[in-house]
Amino acid sequence: MLLRGDHVVVDDAGNEHATTRPVSAVCRCGKSASKPWCDGTHKLLPAKLRP
Amino acid sequence: MTSLPKPRGPLSTAVTSALRAVPDEEVGRIDLEPESTDDAAVALWMLHELSYGGFDGVDDRAEWEPELVRVRLRLEQDLEARLRERWPGVPEGADLATDFFDWVADHDGPSLARHVQTEATGEQVLDLLRVRSVYHLKEADPTTWVIPRLPIAAKAALVELQYDEYGVGDPARLHAHLFARGMEASGLRPELGAYVDEAPVEILEQNNALSMFGLQRRLRGAAVGHLAAFEATSSMPSRRLAQGLERLGFPDQMVGYYREHVEADAVHEQVALRDICVALVAEEPTLEADVWFGAWACLDLEDRTAHRMFDSWGVSA
Numbered sequence: 001m002l003l004r005g006d007h008v009v010v011d012d013a014g015n016e017h018a019t020t021r022p023v024s025a026v027c028r029c030g031k032s033a034s035k036p037w038c039d040g041t042h043k044l045l046p047a048k049l050r051p
Numbered sequence: 052m053t054s055l056p057k058p059r060g061p062l063s064t065a066v067t068s069a070l071r072a073v074p075d076e077e078v079g080r081i082d083l084e085p086e087s088t089d090d091a092a093v094a095l096w097m098l099h100e101l102s103y104g105g106f107d108g109v110d111d112r113a114e115w116e117p118e119l120v121r122v123r124l125r126l127e128q129d130l131e132a133r134l135r136e137r138w139p140g141v142p143e144g145a146d147l148a149t150d151f152f153d154w155v156a157d158h159d160g161p162s163l164a165r166h167v168q169t170e171a172t173g174e175q176v177l178d179l180l181r182v183r184s185v186y187h188l189k190e191a192d193p194t195t196w197v198i199p200r201l202p203i204a205a206k207a208a209l210v211e212l213q214y215d216e217y218g219v220g221d222p223a224r225l226h227a228h229l230f231a232r233g234m235e236a237s238g239l240r241p242e243l244g245a246y247v248d249e250a251p252v253e254i255l256e257q258n259n260a261l262s263m264f265g266l267q268r269r270l271r272g273a274a275v276g277h278l279a280a281f282e283a284t285s286s287m288p289s290r291r292l293a294q295g296l297e298r299l300g301f302p303d304q305m306v307g308y309y310r311e312h313v314e315a316d317a318v319h320e321q322v323a324l325r326d327i328c329v330a331l332v333a334e335e336p337t338l339e340a341d342v343w344f345g346a347w348a349c350l351d352l353e354d355r356t357a358h359r360m361f362d363s364w365g366v367s368a
Contacts, residue, residue, distance in 0.1 A: 002318065002321055002322070004211075020219075021215055021219065021314075021315070021318060022211055022214050022215055022219060023211060023212075023215070023318050023322055024318060025314075025317045025318040025321060033290070034313060034314055037314045037317070038286075038314070038317040038318070039286060039287075039290060039313045039314060039317055040286030040287040040290070040313065040316075040317045040320075041287075043152070043156060043287065044287070
């Protein structure tokens with residue numbers, strides 16, 4: 001999911017993450033090592049687990 | 052300032068002499084065939100570089116010296132023809148928006164990133180960084196040429212992506228600068244010309260294809276297709292590269308360059324495909340084939356570079 005502009009994303013633990021980029025990609029598969037941001041891990045998942 | 056690279060044959064020798072002649076002496080007709088792909092590639096790389104940072108001892112007017120433009124065009128025609136001849140064509144029945152990422156993922160090429168992650172030696176990684184620097188020290192610049200050639204929606208999206216590449220307004224975050232800082236911290240020289248002489252023909256062709264796609268309006272479809280494939284093959288490999296660099300004890304600045312790209316390119320690949328390529332093709336449907344061509348060229352040229360590097364290290368791909 002792409003966010004444009006300044007946003008604050010709250011993760012499952014309640015931590016706040018402010019965007020630093022003009023466009024940010026938010027993890028939707030749940031497996032990113034850089035959550036809440038996408039790091040491409042979704043590509044490694046079998047098709048049924050991908051968002 | 053960048054020093055002229057060493058010629059690799061009679062054509063690049065003639066181009067070098069011509070570059071030094073401008074503007075005081077007339078540039079005569081250069082009626083020479085390249086002796087090898089190396090000779091052709093370094094000649095074309097020099098001619099393209101005139102539009103970027105130029106060279107020490109070469110007058111800026113050389114960029115538009117008609118004979119040199121003619122030689123450049125001939126070399127580009129050869130490169131494009133070779134690429135198109137190898138290209139298997141648009142994948143049968145593929146829809147750009149829905150099939151592109153799977154198509155990229157299915158492309159099975161040798162992985163330099165995996166090698167760096169797990170087995171590469173420090174020497175091999177330094178070697179890789181040196182030859183990659185030919186691109187990374189002017190990262191994003193070849194794509195910037197395309198901006199004025201795009202319709203509104205694709206143009207806005209490309210600028211949005213490039214704005215990130217160029218540091219979101221902060222020179223300290225500009226990606227080429229991050230790479231230079233990483234090189235310096237790793238004991239390498241962060242100047243563009245420093246390692247061109249040791250760049251194999253495959254590296255030069257990667258750079259030449261990118262410059263050619265960006266500098267010719269006709270090839271704008273290929274330029275954005277290349278960008279989408281490039282971004283789509285960056286995020287995970289960057290994570291592997293960062294891990295490998297950490298494993299080998301490379302400095303934070305070099306690791307940091309690749310870590311930044313894990314996140315940045317997870318974004319860029321989405322923007323490049325959906326907001327640039329798909330948007331461009333919606334406005335200009337006749338460009339779709341070229342989008343696939345540019346994307347294929349990105350993957351093909353990277354495969355060739357990977358094979359070359361593995362061969363030079365005596366490693367099986």
